[in-house]
Amino acid sequence: MANTLLSIRGLTKAYPGVVANDDVAFDIGKGEIHALLGENGAGKSTLVKMIYGLVQPDRGQMELDGAAFAPTQPSQARQSGVAMVFQHFSLFDALNVAENVALGMENPPKPRDLAKQIQEVSETYGLPLDPYRTVGTLSAGERQRVEIIRCLLQDPRLLIMDEPTSVLTPQEVEILFETLRKLKSEGTSILYISHKLEEIRALCDHATILRLGKKVATCTPAETSARELAEMMVGSSFATPQARTVETGEVLLEVRGLSLPSPGGFGTPLRDIGFEVRAGEVLGIGGVAGNGQDELLAALSGERTSKPGSVLLKGNDVSAMGPTERRGSGLLSAPEERLGHAAAPNMSLIENGVLTAGRRRGLVSGGFISWPKAKDFAAEVIERFDVRTPGPGTAARALSGGNLQKFVVGREILQSPEVLVVNQPTWGVDAAAAAAIRQALLDLAAQGAAIVVISQDLDELMEIADRFGAVNEGRLSELRPVSSLDMEQIGLMMGGAHDMEVAHADA
Amino acid sequence: MISLEKRQQPSQVITAITPLIAVALTMIVGGILFSFYGADPVESIRVIFWDPMFNQQFAGFTRPQLLVKAGPLILIAIGLSIGFRAGIWNIGAEGQYIVGAICGAGAGLAFYPSESPLIFPLMILCGALGGLAWAMIPAFLKVRFGTNEILVSLMLVYVAQNILISVSTGLLRNPEGMGFPGSRNFKQWDAAHNAEIIANTGMHWGVVAAFIAVIGAYVMMARHIQGFNIRLSGEAPRAARFAGVNPGRVVFLCLGLAGLLAGLAGLFEVTGPAGQVSGQFNAGYGFTAIIVAFLGRLHPIGILLAGLLMALTYIGGELAQLMLGLPGAAIQLFQGMLLFFLLATDVFTNYRLRFGKREVLS
Known part of the structure; x- marks a missing residue:
């Protein structure tokens, strides 16, 4: 492809015990909105972190606009024109919009100039935002605009967005999509990470699907059904919740x-x-x-x-x-x-089971905890809710977000x-x-x-x-x-x- | 380049061996320090760590001292460790120790010269309550007004020290002491004397209390829901509230237990090894116990071992002053190094070192 902006070849990154990315290769064209799809733990974040210079790959190479690209830290990636909007905002509630933007810049301009720039960008891209508002008073959607504007001020060639719509109303999603399409028409490439398949089908030109660290496919989402996309992600078909007749009681x-x-x-x-x-x-x-x-x-x-x-x-x-x-x-x-x-992050799943289920599941009697019972309970949650972990003795923080979520919800459900x-x-x-x-x-x-x-x-x-x-x-x-x-x-x-x-x- | 990488799970192995590494590093750096004073490093380390226990000439005198010194350190450190686990930083155990001693001693002296067998139990009770009451001040202020317990408990140490000086020259002064400051000597009053239970071992009631505290703390922290709640409060305060733990109650419980045990330690010290209430009877046990608590990884068994080790450096330090002419400050520095190295090596429980930068290979 002559119009390739970022080309990724054979990118591999292993952590102790898991290969987060295994020989991943794909291209992002100029002015393309490219989706990155995958289950939790499929290696999306690791891949993005490598592009953004937060993590260095073990093997493989990247080319940005034909030149070798191996950022060792985010500032290097930003200088090369790669910007990223994270899922979790890094903003200070007590500061105003302009101050927050300035904090993320290498050489911030004078406050007044910056405020003017923010206003210009926000008008150009249809993202209304007052540079002097205190961030603590902004809605989640507005906070995201702060992050996006922070990125746009750097004139990025590639904008990475991690699950951007999870905090937005449907109306705000529409505004965001307008902005992204405008950016695209100006030649900016966007790498868009999301779980929401319909969004990807509506917005993205191409999609790369990761599963267990490997690339499964690159496809055109508009021509693929949401169900097909989901099955590619998971690698098998899965059950959608059954419809049911509601008989409500007292x-x-x-x-x-x-x-x-x-x-x-x-x-x-x-x-x-x-x-x-x-x-x-x-x-x-x-x-x-x-x-x-x-x-x-x-x-x-x-x-x-x-x-x-x-x-x-x-x-x-x-x-x-x-x-x-x-x-x-x-x-x-x-x-x-x-x-x-x-x-509690540093405590084991056994202990985290006791955290709420102590009384109802009889794990505590006379004030004393029965650790064998607690272990059985944690093992039961792990088994019933398919929590992927080496065992109930694992610390909560070692689990991926999705697996811990299964444990937390399962822990409550199993207490009837x-x-x-x-x-x-x-x-x-x-x-x-x-x-x-x-x-x-x-x-x-x-x-x-x-x-x-x-x-x-x-x-x-x-x-x-x-x-x-x-x-x-x-x-x-x-x-x-x-x-x-x-x-x-x-x-x-x-x-x-x-x-x-x-x-x-x-x- | 060297960088730190967060471990997926805290390493159990590292947690267990860091105290040993810290002790080894302290010996090495301490030896170098002592050599600047002109002492032979190997010999000074031997005098501190080996001679108190095994020197044929004077180990007979110094060996019992081990339990005498370790008893209060362990007793206080156990109480502190429970609070530290909950993230409650009571560093005023010295004050609780002093007030416990004063209250217990005062309660006993009120009945002088009765020989009732109830005198000593009464003194123990009052000692414990005195320490408890002193610790309730920072607890109440923290819960009610959100004050910082570190500052309040520390400042109350200085208040307690002034009360100690005041009562040893006033209220509790020995009327037959010919005007010298200090209370009656409990060693000469059988009903109130915390004597050795087995002669020449250093084993007195305070040491027994320390062992009971070790076992009690172990059971509570490992098996009881109260101990679980304390650990949870320290690990994740929000999760603790979600679990139903009342943060105020944890503050009262932790400071209360620490004060109680420190007060007991003070009472056993003043009626036993120290013998009388005087301006200098407190030997800084309340502060050293902080080191003991951390050196013992806030774990009861660890604290037991750490208390014995710290007692050893106390005795060995005195020997080193006597025999090698090392200054007392150098010994204190040596003890401080232990905590310093422990905290430094502690980082590796949650992080591992990485040398060199990983290059992108093609």
């Missing part, structure tokens, strides 16, 4: 007038949240990240207590109870942040909860594992549990939830049956315009 969890002040400087206060979930029902709560999801989970798990009468389990007031007592009465939860919140609240149950989990987790949640509901799924993945909510609501700035929208909703309405609910569809549609 109300298990009722939340009434739940309001809580913001836990910290940049948290979200909860404002008058009310809903009820019945036995056998799955309630989906969507919303853009940072609109009260974490706070809602903390209020339900018992990490934060609320005023009497605001959280009722089977009619009993549990508002004043802590996490241990709520677990005892059957209300279990799994938070979004796996490392450090749902699990009556009400289960999960936040982002399949965040960063590969398609097969995500399907397994969703199926497990549906099975649990079928056994008569009430389930609240808080998620930013709308497809997931549409797939498993019976009713849907969205949080916006700590308020919960009206709940609607999923079958009556389309994407447009959901987007408006997430934006907080509950009863203003008409006005918005006209605008």
